[in-house]
Amino acid sequence: MAAPALPSRRTSRGRPRRLDRAALTGVLVREFVNFGSYWRASAFSSTVEPTIYLIAFGFGFGSLVSKVNGLDYVQFVGTGTVATAVLFSSVFPAMFGTFVKYSYQKTYDAILAAPVDTEELVTGEALWIAARAGVFGCVPMLVAIVFGLNPSWGMLLVPFIAFLAGFGWASFGILISAVMKSIDNFSYVTSTVITPLFLVAGTFFPISGLPQWARILANVNPLYHCVQLVRDAVFGFHWLDFWHLGFMIAFGLVAWRLAILRMEKRLIT
Amino acid sequence: MPDPSPAIRLRGVVKRYGDVTAVDHLDLTVPDGTCVGLLGPNGAGKSTTIRMLTAQAIADEGEIEVLGHTLPEDSKAARAEMGVVPQLDNLDVTLTVEQNLLVFSYLYRIPRTERRAAIDRALDVANLRDRRGSRVDELSGGMRRRLLIARALVHQPRLVLLDEPTVGLDPQVRQELWALIDRLRTEGASILMSTHYIEEAERLADTVVVVANGQAVAVGRPSDLVAEHAGAEALEVYGPPARLREVEEVAQGHGWPTRRTGTSVTILRAEDLDGDAPEGERRVANLEDVFVLLTGEEIA
Numbered sequence: 001m002a003a004p005a006l007p008s009r010r011t012s013r014g015r016p017r018r019l020d021r022a023a024l025t026g027v028l029v030r031e032f033v034n035f036g037s038y039w040r041a042s043a044f045s046s047t048v049e050p051t052i053y054l055i056a057f058g059f060g061f062g063s064l065v066s067k068v069n070g071l072d073y074v075q076f077v078g079t080g081t082v083a084t085a086v087l088f089s090s091v092f093p094a095m096f097g098t099f100v101k102y103s104y105q106k107t108y109d110a111i112l113a114a115p116v117d118t119e120e121l122v123t124g125e126a127l128w129i130a131a132r133a134g135v136f137g138c139v140p141m142l143v144a145i146v147f148g149l150n151p152s153w154g155m156l157l158v159p160f161i162a163f164l165a166g167f168g169w170a171s172f173g174i175l176i177s178a179v180m181k182s183i184d185n186f187s188y189v190t191s192t193v194i195t196p197l198f199l200v201a202g203t204f205f206p207i208s209g210l211p212q213w214a215r216i217l218a219n220v221n222p223l224y225h226c227v228q229l230v231r232d233a234v235f236g237f238h239w240l241d242f243w244h245l246g247f248m249i250a251f252g253l254v255a256w257r258l259a260i261l262r263m264e265k266r267l268i269t
Numbered sequence: 270m271p272d273p274s275p276a277i278r279l280r281g282v283v284k285r286y287g288d289v290t291a292v293d294h295l296d297l298t299v300p301d302g303t304c305v306g307l308l309g310p311n312g313a314g315k316s317t318t319i320r321m322l323t324a325q326a327i328a329d330e331g332e333i334e335v336l337g338h339t340l341p342e343d344s345k346a347a348r349a350e351m352g353v354v355p356q357l358d359n360l361d362v363t364l365t366v367e368q369n370l371l372v373f374s375y376l377y378r379i380p381r382t383e384r385r386a387a388i389d390r391a392l393d394v395a396n397l398r399d400r401r402g403s404r405v406d407e408l409s410g411g412m413r414r415r416l417l418i419a420r421a422l423v424h425q426p427r428l429v430l431l432d433e434p435t436v437g438l439d440p441q442v443r444q445e446l447w448a449l450i451d452r453l454r455t456e457g458a459s460i461l462m463s464t465h466y467i468e469e470a471e472r473l474a475d476t477v478v479v480v481a482n483g484q485a486v487a488v489g490r491p492s493d494l495v496a497e498h499a500g501a502e503a504l505e506v507y508g509p510p511a512r513l514r515e516v517e518e519v520a521q522g523h524g525w526p527t528r529r530t531g532t533s534v535t536i537l538r539a540e541d542l543d544g545d546a547p548e549g550e551r552r553v554a555n556l557e558d559v560f561v562l563l564t565g566e567e568i569a
Contacts, residue, residue, distance in 0.1 A: 026376035030361070033372055037363040106359035110420075113323045113353035114376040115345045269286070269326045 019123060023116040027124025030111070035132075042132070046089035047139040054081045054140045057204050058147060069206050071235065078144025079234050080203035082158060083165065083226040086137040087198060090129050090166040094173025098125065098263075099183050108267055118264040126170040126256060133166025134159045141234070154233040161233060164248055165226040171255035178262035202227045222251040274337060275300050276428045276459035277322065282331035284317050284483075291317040293483035294331070299428075304450075304460040306474030308467070308556075310564050314483035315463035316356060319432045322461070323348055336428055349378065351428040352421030356436060358413055360405045366392070366416055367401040370423055377424035387423050395419035395449070411442035418449060429453060431462040435469060447472055467557040477556070481564040491556050499526075499558035500538030506549035507533045516547050528561045537562065 035042070054077055062073040069076065101107040111121055138159055145151055176189050200207065200214055201223040207215050218224045225244040232241050277299035284292040292314040299305045307315045320326035322335055324344030333340040338347040360369055370388045379387045392398045395415040405413060414434070421429060434450065435443040443466075450473055454460055464470050470477050471491045479487040479494070487494055506516045516534045520527045523545065526537040536542065537558055539551055 022378045023376075026372070026378070029375040030372045033364060033368050034361055105361075106355070106357050107361070109325065109355060109357075110353075110359045111376060112325055113348060113355070114373065115349040115378065116376060117345060267325065269320070 018117070019120055023120035024124045024127070026114065026116060027111065027121055028128055031125070031128040042093070043136065046132070046136040047085060049088055050081045050085035050140045051143050053084055054078060054143060061204070072148065074144060074147050075149050077204055078141060078147065078149045079231040080227050081140035082137050082162060082230045083201060083223050084198065084203055085140050086133045086162045086165045086226060087169055087194070087223055089136040090133040090169035091173040091194060094126070094129050094170040095177045095186055095189070096183070098174045098177040099180070102267060112267060118267055119260050122174055122260045122263050123256070126167055126174060126259065129170035130163045130167035133170070134163035137162030137166065152234055154236070157233045158230055161226065161229050164252060165222065168222055168248060168252035168255050171252065171259040175255060175259040175262055178259065178266045197221045197223050200224070222248055276336055277461055278334045280332045282321065282328045282333060284321060284326060284328050291483055292321070292328070295480070295483060295485055297478060297485060299459055299461050301459055302457050303475040304454045304462065304473055306470035306477045307461065307463040307480055308465065308470045308477050308560060309480035310465055313480045313564070315480060316432055319430050319461070319463055322430060323353055350426055351430060352424065352426035354418050354421045354429065354431045354434055356432040358417060360413060360416060360420070362406040363404065365402050365404055366397055366408070369405060369416060369420060373420045373423050379424055391419040391423040394422055410438060411445060414438060414442070414446060415449065418446070422453070426458065428459045428461070431460065433463055433465070435466065467555070467560055471556045479560060479563050486563045487559065494559050495554050495556055498562055499554035500540055501554055502539040502551050503554045503558055504536040504539035504542065504546060504549045504551050505533045506536065506547050519545070519547065526562065528558060
């Protein structure tokens with residue numbers, strides 16, 4: 001084995017750039033290969049819970065209210081819980097998974113010793129979680145079809161919306177894990193940020209019936225915009241959807257850059 | 270004459286964490302194709318130094334050059350050409366041996382057509398070919414450590430950083446790893462290895478850098494360091510604590526360098542002793558004498 005007589009070929013490719021594809025691929029491949037060993041649990045928790053919400057609310061409220069904003073309740077909640085599935089399958093894996101990887105398993109130490117920078121690491125992780133959210137997010141909608149949601153062409157856009165929202169929430173989760181000193185502190189964020197955002201998003205009831213302050217709150221809630229966009233993709237777009245889309249893109253960008261910044265502070269000493 | 274392009278060159282490197290100065294004006298050179306051992310007690314700044322070489326820690330002062338790349342700006346290019354064996358096992362435990370190597374063949378940008386061969390070669394180096402399908406959490410501690418080394422070698426790096434490569438392993442496994450590292454060195458890779466095992470440094474390193482409190486307190490070939498700091502022979506005097514104190518006083522009176530080793534007092538440079546010397550066992554001076562003399566013992 002001629003170990004060190006090594007390929008100037010590999011080094012002559014020039015100085016690696018920021019966010020280069022080889023680094024992102026490496027991070028994604030690691031996640032993909034690992035996914036093979038835990039995908040069942042992950043798919044289960046990410047899809048079963050929103051589906052339970054869908055069925056519980058669908059039958060529970062569905063027997064009280066027949067129509068919400070002109071939609072059958074099952075249609076309303078079937079599209080709304082897409083956002084719930086996206087949230088659950090992105091923010092929690094991002095928070096816990098990231099913390100475990102950098103704090104307990106020291107995985108990130110190994111990755112950063114390779115030609116991968118924190119920016120690429122965080123971006124790759126967020127893209128991976130977003131891709132999963134794009135798939136898992138569609139599950140409640142598919143279940144709702146069984147319960148009477150009519151298929152439409154717009155549904156084909158839902159995975160992309162779920163991906164975009166998933167990217168934002170994954171970045172947000174990575175940011176939280178970079179800021180928190182201990183994994184126990186995550187419950188503060190879950191109770192004070194994620195649960196309220198989850199409830200005031202127009203998933204189970206329209207925000208139009210809420211007091212004004214709650215409506216304002218809903219408008220700065222990225223999840224609300226995801227709910228609206230998914231619903232409109234299924235039932236017909238509206239000019240307001242540019243605002244929803246714009247807000248989700250802005251949320252994703254801000255959360256992504258902040259996650260990189262804080263993670264760098266955490267990992268590079 | 271200094272090598273014109275060493276694998277690693279540190280000049281006046283300082284790294285502080287709050288009030289603690291982990292690395293304090295450290296100069297360090299790893300000439301191309303040699304193995305340098307960073308020998309020092311826990312907390313001497315060895316791991317911090319290694320982290321700075323991958324830009325996972327950023328120096329507050331000084332210059333760092335790795336394989337001709339200036340850090341931290343060009344660290345990514347440097348990292349592409351080096352392999353790092355961390356002190357803590359950070360393998361993906363639910364993956365197989367082969368999957369761990371596959372992941373790193375991507376992270377280290379091995380072209381698709383060479384990937385298969387690179388993984389096989391790494392498996393051979395670490396003698397893990399027949400365990401390629403085993404999950405990491407089924408491996409013994411020694412195998413896991415070999416896999417960590419294989420993972421760092423999958424892209425045939427020009428430089429390998431080993432952070433305490435045999436810490437916490439039993440002696441047999443340690444021997445096995447030494448053979449592996451020695452082969453790596455023979456094949457021409459440059460190696461920087463941190464360790465607090467004297468024997469490890471003595472056996473593997475061409476040059477030993479003794480570090481204490483973030484500074485290099487001695488640099489040289491192991492045998493030269495022994496000759497320079499501890500002389501040729503050491504005299505071990507055994508006895509109860511009271512007797513040992515007495516011996517130390519006598520030695521101090523004569524200006525003989527001593528060191529304490531639990532159950533004995535060692536008088537260094539025993540070859541120069543005159544008739545006043547206490548009764549004891551003479552032995553050849555070793556690197557441990559130098560180490561203790563330079564890094565910790567109060568009595569010099």
